[in-house]
Amino acid sequence: MKIKKRDGREVSFDENKITEAIFKAAKAVGGADKQLAMELTLDVLRFLKQEYNGGTFGVEEVQDAVEKILIEKGHAKTAKAYILYRDKRTRMRDGQSYLMDAVAEILVETNRENANISNSPSAKMLQIASAASKSYYLNRLLPEHMANAHIKGDIHIHDLDFYGTTLTCVQIPLGKLLKDGFNNGHGYIRPPKRPASAAALAAIILQSSQNDMHGGQSFAFFDSDMAPFMEGIKEEEVYQAMEAFIYNLNSMHSRAGAQVPFSSLNIGTDTTPAGRRVTKNLLLAYEKGLGHGENPIFPNIIFRVKEGINFNKKDPNYDLFKLAIRVASQRLNPTFSFMDASFNKPYGDQIGYMGCRTRVMSNKCGPEVTDGRGNLSFTTVNLPRLAIQAERNLMKFYQSLSDLIDLTCEQLFHRYQVQGKLRVKDMPFLMGQGLYLDSDKLAPNDTIADVIKHGTLSVGFIGLAEALIALTGYHHGEGEESQILGEEIVAFMRNKVDKATDKYMLNYTLLATPAEGLAGRFVKMDCREYGLIPGVTDKEYYTNSFHIPVNYSISVYDKIKIEAIYHKYTNAGHISYVEFTAPPVNNLKAVEDVIRYMQQCDMGYAGINFPVDFCEGCGYLGVIGGDTCPVCSMSDIKRVRRITGYLSTIERFNDAKHEELEQRVAHL
Numbered sequence: 001m002k003i004k005k006r007d008g009r010e011v012s013f014d015e016n017k018i019t020e021a022i023f024k025a026a027k028a029v030g031g032a033d034k035q036l037a038m039e040l041t042l043d044v045l046r047f048l049k050q051e052y053n054g055g056t057f058g059v060e061e062v063q064d065a066v067e068k069i070l071i072e073k074g075h076a077k078t079a080k081a082y083i084l085y086r087d088k089r090t091r092m093r094d095g096q097s098y099l100m101d102a103v104a105e106i107l108v109e110t111n112r113e114n115a116n117i118s119n120s121p122s123a124k125m126l127q128i129a130s131a132a133s134k135s136y137y138l139n140r141l142l143p144e145h146m147a148n149a150h151i152k153g154d155i156h157i158h159d160l161d162f163y164g165t166t167l168t169c170v171q172i173p174l175g176k177l178l179k180d181g182f183n184n185g186h187g188y189i190r191p192p193k194r195p196a197s198a199a200a201l202a203a204i205i206l207q208s209s210q211n212d213m214h215g216g217q218s219f220a221f222f223d224s225d226m227a228p229f230m231e232g233i234k235e236e237e238v239y240q241a242m243e244a245f246i247y248n249l250n251s252m253h254s255r256a257g258a259q260v261p262f263s264s265l266n267i268g269t270d271t272t273p274a275g276r277r278v279t280k281n282l283l284l285a286y287e288k289g290l291g292h293g294e295n296p297i298f299p300n301i302i303f304r305v306k307e308g309i310n311f312n313k314k315d316p317n318y319d320l321f322k323l324a325i326r327v328a329s330q331r332l333n334p335t336f337s338f339m340d341a342s343f344n345k346p347y348g349d350q351i352g353y354m355g356c357r358t359r360v361m362s363n364k365c366g367p368e369v370t371d372g373r374g375n376l377s378f379t380t381v382n383l384p385r386l387a388i389q390a391e392r393n394l395m396k397f398y399q400s401l402s403d404l405i406d407l408t409c410e411q412l413f414h415r416y417q418v419q420g421k422l423r424v425k426d427m428p429f430l431m432g433q434g435l436y437l438d439s440d441k442l443a444p445n446d447t448i449a450d451v452i453k454h455g456t457l458s459v460g461f462i463g464l465a466e467a468l469i470a471l472t473g474y475h476h477g478e479g480e481e482s483q484i485l486g487e488e489i490v491a492f493m494r495n496k497v498d499k500a501t502d503k504y505m506l507n508y509t510l511l512a513t514p515a516e517g518l519a520g521r522f523v524k525m526d527c528r529e530y531g532l533i534p535g536v537t538d539k540e541y542y543t544n545s546f547h548i549p550v551n552y553s554i555s556v557y558d559k560i561k562i563e564a565i566y567h568k569y570t571n572a573g574h575i576s577y578v579e580f581t582a583p584p585v586n587n588l589k590a591v592e593d594v595i596r597y598m599q600q601c602d603m604g605y606a607g608i609n610f611p612v613d614f615c616e617g618c619g620y621l622g623v624i625g626g627d628t629c630p631v632c633s634m635s636d637i638k639r640v641r642r643i644t645g646y647l648s649t650i651e652r653f654n655d656a657k658h659e660e661l662e663q664r665v666a667h668l
Helices: 016-028 034-052 059-072 076-108 121-141 144-152 174-180 195-210 222-229 235-249 273-288 318-331 383-390 394-420 464-472 480-504 518-530 556-564 588-600 655-663
Strands: 002-004 010-012 155-157 217-219 263-267 300-305 335-338 375-382 456-462 507-512 576-579 605-609 612-615 637-643 646-649
Touching (some): 155 394, 195 222, 222 263, 222 273, 273 318, 318 605, 335 588, 375 383, 375 394, 375 518, 383 464, 383 518, 456 480, 518 655, 556 588, 605 637
Parallel strands (some): 375 456, 576 605
Antiparallel strands (some): 155 375, 335 605
16 A cells, blocks of 8 residues: 655555556567556566565565566566666666755855865856756766766766866967957957957957866967067056956956856967067066965966077077066966977977866867867776776786776767767857867858867876875885886877777877866775775875875976876876975076976976965965964965966865875975
């Protein structure tokens, strides 16, 4: 008479539901006999009566009974269909339960998957939508084996909530948009004529593109693209335009008001008077800071280092290189990209990076250019887990790694197919205004598959250090043998990814993952599964990509030499840092020596780290060790640090990144 639901409620028993479930399973394998379904239902009822003797049973017990009867009565195919249907319904229920739990948490405080998210009402609403999207994609869209790999923590599908709605990032062709004008939704915006207008439109372009995407927005040639609007203009007017531009990028919000755009600018190689004026005044405005002297968070400025242009004393832009070093030694930005690295030099002046480390260059499907291209999506493999499971058996490790990369490439291709079905009108600014390469050839209702083939699909990795400890007992900073194995592992992954490029005829690349939200997810799951393993699962985070563990004492030059080896393999993006105890403003020569050594060791992209603390009360800028300002004793302190590539204030770091920050040691 009664049945116990999964939530504990007792409701009236309805045998018709059993009949309908059996009939649906039968139809799934070609059956059409409703009478037989009713007869099988009677068999199920007899079994339940015998088993429970009139007592109350639950939904799961009924489903177990259906499976048993179907198999015993010789209906194996129907039983299999019923089991698959039951599993699908379980996944849907689990998804709904996960969603409700996630919404409850978000209503208290937004999660901190990235440190650019506020705790505002719009941010909460966006994250509730995000939670619903993730549940939908995992339980309805993704093939089961791919969804399970993500759920179990073998892989991590980044930005899962945007799986089928947009792309990751793009290098925006700023020069083209400023020259021709554009329409961001309410009418045509004509080309600018003066620095202030050009800078204002550049900010609007970043914001408009960010609203169409979930990842970073970058200008690969900001100095050259802005130069035409600076010719014959007084220095002060250029400075004011750059200052306003920086203010805008730290105050105007995108993504439904939830965060400011993830903006990056590449500068430093334009040697014309107008181009030099852009670089100089942008750096000076960034050095001055925001209205009270606060450290700007955005844009992430990337100074492009190149011999013959700015690297040596006789180079025309050497003074700008020196200025970039001075500003970086106070403000953490700019970071430095090396155009003469062995893997960058073949592309001449085309290379551009993004703040999180993304690099998009080679192109299986068209021209090898930077403008108008970006990463479509990326998925990270859990290296430490594979190493733990291998139990120091390298053959087992490599076989598992090979299989997992194959799965990851398959999943990325699945996502590419989903993305390719989107239409131009789904991304009205990015595609409709011709930002993406060849998108200007499409009509609003055209799908974008022929355009996004120019983008990249990236396989990422995390925790090389922990994987090496699990395999050898030492990470790559502790011994030459581990360093050799580390390089072999990353070279193996790159080889697998290159083969995927040929197999799928798409731009598969290897990424040194910028693990932020992921940093703590994998290690928590692995600690639960495999216990506390010293050096592997005994902290709240896995070490970022190929980096030396942040708590390991090592010299600046040894760290650079060890990590530099991995840059050439990670063609989707990479970054290395050295950590100082304080802003090195009084030793700029040492900073220049460090950057020169990075170039010498064949790094592609790198930066310097140190604490930047700012008192909101009196404006004191420096390292504040305690909880109060040493000048005015106020406790309203803004602490800026670099996280994965971008800057952020530490209250926006997640728990894993907080622990990483606390464990960072300076490099001597």
